[in-house]
Amino acid sequence: MSQPSTPKSPSTPKPLSTPKTPPMSPIGAKEESQLQTYFELLSQFAFDKAKDMMDKEKEIHKASFGSSWALMVHSLIQFSVAEKIYMSLGFLEQKWFGRKDTLRNSYFLLLGELRRIEDSVRQQEHIVLGLPGPMVEFELLLSHLCGQLCEYIRARQKTMDFYEQISTMGTNKNMNYQDLVDVIAEIIHVHSKNFHHPILAGLKSSFTYECDVINHLLQSQILMSQAEFLQTLLQLHQSHSKLTSWGSASQAKETTKKGMFGHSSKTVSTWPALYQWLLRYKSLLVAKFSLYFYDVLSKQTTPVEMKALSAKNLEDYFTKVVAFQKKTDALNVSLVLDAQDIEQVYKGPGYHHPDKQFDRPTGLDSYPAIFSYPGDHPGNHWPNVVMMISDRVIETDKVTCIYDKGVQSTYFIINADPKIYIVVIYDSKKSEKDSYVNNFLIDLSSMLRCAKHFATLKPGSRVGSRK
Structure with a gap:
């Protein structure tokens, strides 16, 4: 009897090739x-x-x-x-x-x-x-x-x-920049840590840039009114750096469009109005810095180069003062600092080593001219100037005019910053109602306080492109 044949084990079938599908993304x-x-x-x-x-x-x-x-x-x-x-x-x-x-x-x-x-x-x-x-x-x-x-x-x-x-x-005659600094500092302190998720990083960065820039600009305005050269410069530099970083992360830009036949051109900006307002504010403060510290800065270059640099500012305050002095034949135009009550001891123009000790100035020295044109401030008139500033309430929106019969000179004074006054001296009798002199001083005072720029936030004002 024949042996039954052993059944062969079935061969393992080859797996069918299946097309590869990309893995499903997580929900x-x-x-x-x-x-x-x-x-x-x-x-x-x-x-x-x-x-x-x-x-x-x-x-x-x-x-x-x-x-x-x-x-x-x-x-x-x-x-x-x-x-x-x-x-x-x-x-x-x-x-x-x-x-x-x-x-x-x-x-x-x-x-x-x-x-x-x-x-x-x-x-x-x-x-x-x-x-x-x-x-x-x-x-x-x-x-x-x-x-x-x-x-x-x-x-x-x-x-x-x-x-x-x-x-x-911007519409008030008394502007307290410190109040604004306190408000923005409180906003930064209270809110900057409350939206920190990585997905919101860009949003948080934009918010931080905005608050920091306005804070630096306001700080520089306060420091400038106290003639603090180095600290003002550092605050302006910080604001410039952060505005640049903020802007470089955006998709906005400025383009120049030529007019018909190439005769005129127009700069069109896609920056939002708030960014343009901050950018203009910084440029105005740089122009103001160039006037307040003109003597310090001019020592670093030639007169021709300094004049050219000043002309590149958003507002060329130096040229405005020169033109005004020549047109009205003023003996002198000065910016006078009341250094008696400022927080930091006034050390004089320019940079000073932080460890060097200074005494608080007294007498006539406590009212230095931080800017003077043409030439140095007239020393023979300074006792009169100091007495007028210290004995009277000088307003920001009204010019004080005084004629001194003894020296036959006329003095026009207006408050430009909390501790800084614009003083114009004429070595003759001048009408206190001289509209050109009064309008110039009121306009210059308002521009140096950036009051007009603050007021551009009001309805109906165009922000950004004007000069």
Whole structure:
């Protein structure tokens, strides 16, 4: 009997080749990337691009309206519109009778929407925690971002109040820059740490640049009014560096368009109005610095080069003074510092070693001329000048005129800064109602205080392109 044949073991079939498919992205990874891009666009002043991106996302998620992400997208569309209005200084527009402040109202509504998203995730935490891991993380991320965006909006509301305060000060004759410094310092201290998520890094950076720049500019204005050469220079340098860094991260630019037949050209800027206002403020302070410390700076170069550099400033104050002196045949035009009550002991013009000790000046020396044209201030007139400044209340919007029969000279004085006075001396009798002299001093005083620039924040003023 034949042996049964042993069955052959079946051969292992070769696996079928299957096409490779890309791994699925984790839930929320795409949306998280969009959030990153969105806030980067806002920090680059690309508000319309950010809004367009979220508008497209809204169309995609129409069917899931009511979900945390769909609600977030709707809020971010409104947020980009609000930020554009803020940076355009639209919130300072005149409010007609019965008209609401649209930006404040928009931020108020946004606060409510963001809080609802944040609260809905918290209230449904037991449901959220039952979702797949990536979904849990994404929902919690949205809740976390909403909370920090609420803090950002509160900071925005404070800076809106701040700029309204500046615009009001531009119309006041007494401007207290220290009050403004205290306000912006408080905003930085209270709010700068409240929106720190990495996704909001661009937004936080933009907010920090804005607050730091205005703080440095205001500080430089205070220091300049005390004739602090080095400290003023450092504050101006800081403001310039931060404005440059802020601007370089953006997508805005300046272009020059030629007119018909190439005869004229116009500079068109895509910088937001607020950035342009800060840039102009810095340029005005640089021009003021060039006048207050003209003698110090002129020693570092030739007279011709100094005149050329001064002419490049946004305002050429030196040339204005020279033209005024020649036209009215003034004996002297000076900027006089009342060094008696300034915080730091006045050390004289220019840089001084920080460890060198100085005594507080007394007598006539406590009223030095930090700028004088033509030549040095006239010493024989200085006792009169000092007496007039110390014995009278010299205003910022009104010229004080005094004729001294004894020396047959006329003195015109106006307050330009808290401790700095513009003094014009004529060695003849001059009418106190001389409109050219009075208008020149009132205008120069206002420009040196940057009052006109502060007032450009008011409705109806054009910001940025004028010279």
